[in-house]
Amino acid sequence: MPIDFAATKALFDLPEGVIYLDGNSLGPMVKTAPARMTQALHEWQDLLIRGWNKAGWMAQPAQIGDRIAKLIGAPAGTVVLGDTLSIKVYQALASALEMNPKRRVILSDTGNFPSDLYMAEGLCRTLGGQYRLKTVAPEEVMSAIDDSVAVTLITEVDYRTGRRHDMTDITKRAHEMGALTVWDLAHSAGAIPVNLTAAKADFAVGCTYKYLNSGPGGPAFIYVAPRHAEVACPALSGWLGHESPFDFDLGYRPGRGIERMRVGTPPVLQIAALDAALDVWEGVDLAEVHRQSLRLQDQFIKGLETRAPMLQLNTPRSHLMRGSQVSYRHPEGYAIMQAIIAEGVIGDFRAPDNLRFGFTPLYIDEDDVARAVSVIGKIMEYGSWDKPEFKQRSRVT
Amino acid sequence: MPIDFAATKALFDLPEGVIYLDGNSLGPMVKTAPARMTQALHEWQDLLIRGWNKAGWMAQPAQIGDRIAKLIGAPAGTVVLGDTLSIKVYQALASALEMNPKRRVILSDTGNFPSDLYMAEGLCRTLGGQYRLKTVAPEEVMSAIDDSVAVTLITEVDYRTGRRHDMTDITKRAHEMGALTVWDLAHSAGAIPVNLTAAKADFAVGCTYKYLNSGPGGPAFIYVAPRHAEVACPALSGWLGHESPFDFDLGYRPGRGIERMRVGTPPVLQIAALDAALDVWEGVDLAEVHRQSLRLQDQFIKGLETRAPMLQLNTPRSHLMRGSQVSYRHPEGYAIMQAIIAEGVIGDFRAPDNLRFGFTPLYIDEDDVARAVSVIGKIMEYGSWDKPEFKQRSRVT
Numbered sequence: 001m002p003i004d005f006a007a008t009k010a011l012f013d014l015p016e017g018v019i020y021l022d023g024n025s026l027g028p029m030v031k032t033a034p035a036r037m038t039q040a041l042h043e044w045q046d047l048l049i050r051g052w053n054k055a056g057w058m059a060q061p062a063q064i065g066d067r068i069a070k071l072i073g074a075p076a077g078t079v080v081l082g083d084t085l086s087i088k089v090y091q092a093l094a095s096a097l098e099m100n101p102k103r104r105v106i107l108s109d110t111g112n113f114p115s116d117l118y119m120a121e122g123l124c125r126t127l128g129g130q131y132r133l134k135t136v137a138p139e140e141v142m143s144a145i146d147d148s149v150a151v152t153l154i155t156e157v158d159y160r161t162g163r164r165h166d167m168t169d170i171t172k173r174a175h176e177m178g179a180l181t182v183w184d185l186a187h188s189a190g191a192i193p194v195n196l197t198a199a200k201a202d203f204a205v206g207c208t209y210k211y212l213n214s215g216p217g218g219p220a221f222i223y224v225a226p227r228h229a230e231v232a233c234p235a236l237s238g239w240l241g242h243e244s245p246f247d248f249d250l251g252y253r254p255g256r257g258i259e260r261m262r263v264g265t266p267p268v269l270q271i272a273a274l275d276a277a278l279d280v281w282e283g284v285d286l287a288e289v290h291r292q293s294l295r296l297q298d299q300f301i302k303g304l305e306t307r308a309p310m311l312q313l314n315t316p317r318s319h320l321m322r323g324s325q326v327s328y329r330h331p332e333g334y335a336i337m338q339a340i341i342a343e344g345v346i347g348d349f350r351a352p353d354n355l356r357f358g359f360t361p362l363y364i365d366e367d368d369v370a371r372a373v374s375v376i377g378k379i380m381e382y383g384s385w386d387k388p389e390f391k392q393r394s395r396v397t
Numbered sequence: 398m399p400i401d402f403a404a405t406k407a408l409f410d411l412p413e414g415v416i417y418l419d420g421n422s423l424g425p426m427v428k429t430a431p432a433r434m435t436q437a438l439h440e441w442q443d444l445l446i447r448g449w450n451k452a453g454w455m456a457q458p459a460q461i462g463d464r465i466a467k468l469i470g471a472p473a474g475t476v477v478l479g480d481t482l483s484i485k486v487y488q489a490l491a492s493a494l495e496m497n498p499k500r501r502v503i504l505s506d507t508g509n510f511p512s513d514l515y516m517a518e519g520l521c522r523t524l525g526g527q528y529r530l531k532t533v534a535p536e537e538v539m540s541a542i543d544d545s546v547a548v549t550l551i552t553e554v555d556y557r558t559g560r561r562h563d564m565t566d567i568t569k570r571a572h573e574m575g576a577l578t579v580w581d582l583a584h585s586a587g588a589i590p591v592n593l594t595a596a597k598a599d600f601a602v603g604c605t606y607k608y609l610n611s612g613p614g615g616p617a618f619i620y621v622a623p624r625h626a627e628v629a630c631p632a633l634s635g636w637l638g639h640e641s642p643f644d645f646d647l648g649y650r651p652g653r654g655i656e657r658m659r660v661g662t663p664p665v666l667q668i669a670a671l672d673a674a675l676d677v678w679e680g681v682d683l684a685e686v687h688r689q690s691l692r693l694q695d696q697f698i699k700g701l702e703t704r705a706p707m708l709q710l711n712t713p714r715s716h717l718m719r720g721s722q723v724s725y726r727h728p729e730g731y732a733i734m735q736a737i738i739a740e741g742v743i744g745d746f747r748a749p750d751n752l753r754f755g756f757t758p759l760y761i762d763e764d765d766v767a768r769a770v771s772v773i774g775k776i777m778e779y780g781s782w783d784k785p786e787f788k789q790r791s792r793v794t
Contacts, residue, residue, distance in 0.1 A: 015443050022446045029442045037434060037666070044612050045426045046412050049419045049745060050738075057613055084661025086635035087484060094523060110647060115636035115661065118649040122634035126491060126523060135647065160645075209662065215441050216454055217664035237519035238483035239512035248557075248748050250507060250532065252515040264481025264512065265606065267614035269434070269666050341447075348446060351645050 003288050008362040011280050012213075019368045019375075021347045024159075024187060024325045024358030027213030033276045040272035051268070060275070061240075061266045062259065065221055067278045068212070071286060072185060072204065073195030074223050080258045081274075082266060085186060085207040085220040087236065089119045089153070091261060092203035092222060094235035096151035096180040097127070099228065103150035103179070104130045111138040111158040116184055120153055138163060142173055149179040151202075156194070157187035157323030160350050162315040164192070164323045167199045175200065186210060189221075191293070191324035191360075193286040196223055203228070211324070211360065212281075214274035222261045229257040238263030280362060292361035293324045299369045300326055300357065307377025311336075314354060325358040332385065334393065339385035343375045400685050405759040408677050409610075416765045416772075418744045421556075421584060421722045421755030424610030430673045437669035454665045458637075459656065461668060462618055464675045465609070468683060469582060469601065470592030471620050477655045478671075479663060482583060482604040482617040484633065486516045486550070488658060489600035489619060491632035493548035493577040494524070496625065500547035500576070501527045508535040508555040513581055517550055535560060539570055546576040548599075553591070554584035554720030557747050559712040561589070561720050564596045572597065583607060586618075588690070588721035588757075590683040593620055600625070608721070608757065609678075611671035619658045626654040635660030677759060689758035690721045696766045697723055697754065704774025708733075711751060722755040729782065731790065736782035740772045 013031045014020060020028055043055040052058045065079035072079070082088075093106060106120045117133065124131040136144040138158060145152060152174050157164050167183060174181045183204040188194050190211030196204050204223040208214035224232055233254055239245045240262040243253040254260035297315075304311055311328040330336055330353060337349040347357040357372070379385055410428045411417060417425055440452040449455045462476035469476070479485075490503060503517045514530065521528040533541040538551060549571050554561050564580060571578045580601040585591050587608030593601050601620040605611035621629055630651055636642045637659040640650040651657035694712075701708055708725040727733055727750060734746040744754040754769070776782055 013442050020445060026446045028445060029438065034438050037438060041426065041431050041434060045410050048417055048425055048743060049423045051613060083480065083484065086661035087480065090633060114645050114647060117647055118634045118636055118639065121649050122632045126632040128525065215666055216448060217662050217666065235519045235523040236487060237515045239515055242515065246748060248511050250511060250514055252518050264483040265614050267664050267667050269612055269614065269670060270664050273666060346445060351643060
């Protein structure tokens with residue numbers, strides 16, 4: 001049955017007068033989130049410490065991990081929630097390096113999200129001088145996978161350009177060359193169809209506050225392929241990843257399978273918001289979501305080609321190489337984005353000169369796109385971004 | 398002005414019919430938490446991505462870190478929120494080891510919380526064979542600090558026995574021997590007067606969901622002494638610890654001072670609950686809180702000496718060596734605790750045989766203690782814990 005996108009849109013509590021093209025940065029709230037949060041607060045108030053058992057808090061990182069697993073082509077019991085994406089990157093990389101002990105190179109690309117690179121850098125520094133992070137241009141990843149590479153660290157969809165890597169091809173090439181793969185799904189989970197099993201991915205990590213709408217600071221997740229789950233030994237060996245945390249042993253013994261990737265106490269309140277948000281995804285086919293996103297993107301690109309030809313498209317035209325966002329370059333991108341936001345169309349700016357627009361069909365429709373094109377067209381046509389108030393930089397966008 | 402403990406108790410939303418002696422594990426909810434959470438959800442709903450600036454989310458880890466700093470004798474700008482306590486232990490240890498590069502030993506004690514030991518173990522494994530974690534009995538810590546020790550990792554108050562280490566003496570000894578110190582304040586922050594500055598502590602870490610009442614899974618915090626803040630280089634080098642995160646540079650440059658200890662996106666919803674909880678602490682003198690806790694502990698100990706002599710006190714009698722909890726040993730401790738909880742007095746059990754009771758004067762008073770003594774006394778007198786339903790183990794307590 002095709003998705004009723006009008007019905008899914010009605011599940012979100014979108015602010016009046018806003019067209020939100022930034023779900024690729026922070027997803028909006030579902031209408032059921034406040035009630036689910038009230039329930040979690042009530043569990044805390046009433047059950048107190050007993051909530052860990054009676055309200056099932058302790059089991060949620062694995063249970064809700066299973067809900068996410070369905071969206072990324074992973075079997076139950078292979079995904080667990082916790083920490084932030086940066087921490088999960090470190091955890092996956094450290095395990096992968098340990099599993100490939102003769103090699104010293106982490107391969108990534110210059111389009112990767114900086115925090116992934118920084119965490120890899122920090123891990124290399126911790127491991128000592130022999131280890132290094134090698135970064136190449138996105139289009140050179142395939143050819144750069146040689147027999148020095150221990151693990152590839154690739155974000156499937158580029159946070160800036162929206163360019164999509166081929167997970168299956170890169171993973172295949174990595175395996176042929178004896179490397180493992182860590183896939184960052186920050187811009188994939190809930191945006192495009194992902195099949196970690198079919199792609200034979202080794203590790204994957206992702207966040208939930210973008211396309212999965214868990215709210216600001218929602219927990220990250222990590223996937224470990226079943227074939228590695230009893231082999232990977234976490235460097236971040238926290239007590240909730242212990243085989244038997246409540247024995248309070250002095251020595252660490254990794255827990256069963258994906259459970260060992262847990263570290264500390266799970267963020268129960270953030271998880272409540274995530275749990276509510278995931279209801280929207282029940283029975284939703286990601287392939288259809290992505291097809292609709294591509295339709296919206298094409299409508300937007302075509303509209304701006306006419307209305308704002310001075311914006312330079314920074315996203316591949318091929319549908320096969322696109323995620324769920326469209327990016328443009330302009331030397332005055334910062335001011336232009338501020339002017340667009342002031343008119344109620346919310347995208348974001350990424351240094352040095354990128355304007356990003358996300359197309360999330362669960363709550364963005366053709367009318368929204370038409371209005372966004374009209375707003376942006378007018379701003380570019382009249383040059384109304386060229387004002388001091390739009391040029392003044394704030395710390396974050 | 399002395400603390401009006403009746404007034405502080407009225408600030409908490411305690412469940413009917415329960416005497417809660419487990420604030421050392423998970424603190425109760427303050428009455429203002431739901432409204433503060435509703436506000437945070439509204440910010441998300443209405444501001445969406447703009448919340449990072451307009452609602453001040455991005456600044457909260459440092460701003461609310463400053464609120465915690467006041468409670469632990471630390472200057473403003475030395476404490477930042479984020480992650481879980483286990484992650485913060487790893488972060489502090491990795492920095493300390495790097496700052497003491499000629500040494501290879503992390504010294505801890507067998508009374509430390511296992512996750513601290515596990516994280517140290519994982520870090521040593523990551524760093525390679527030369528590094529090792531050495532654990533000694535709590536009373537042997539002072540004599541075990543020799544010139545092989547790079548860093549001590551001590552939890553000030555023992556999670557099981559409530560035994561308190563002397564932070565000033567141990568730090569002094571460590572410095573004399575050329576070692577750095579990492580103090581875990583899990584059972585200190587909000588429980589006893591802590592003065593990190595006076596003790597000359599190097600690093601400290603702690604959690605907020607115990608005595609600081611932030612709710613299940615509330616964020617941890619880390620302190621770095623000002624003299625180290627520009628030296629310590631985080632192994633977990635995430636983008637929000639970068640000097641200029643929104644430049645999206647490909648290379649990591651540590652941020653200013655404590656900011657570099659940030660890693661990923663802060664958990665805004667958990668932080669909202671913490672922020673509400675910290676209001677209770679405004680103007681509260683921790684020395685007075687601890688004195689009152691000791692009074693309640695003494696009342697409890699004296700009561701059980703008469704009513705339940707078969708419970709073996711596992712907490713030092715000296716006030717100088719006590720935190721904010723009292724612990725007893727009994728071979729049937731698990732079943733006894735279940736029987737106590739069934740009567741509405743909530744403590745907890747820690748393997749193998751410890752019954753723990755926390756005394757948190759902000760919401761526990763003399764009447765509560767008297768009733769708890771009476772309940773426990775009856776259960777022990779009649780042996781009513783000796784029933785199958787109390788002996789059946791659940792996964793978590």
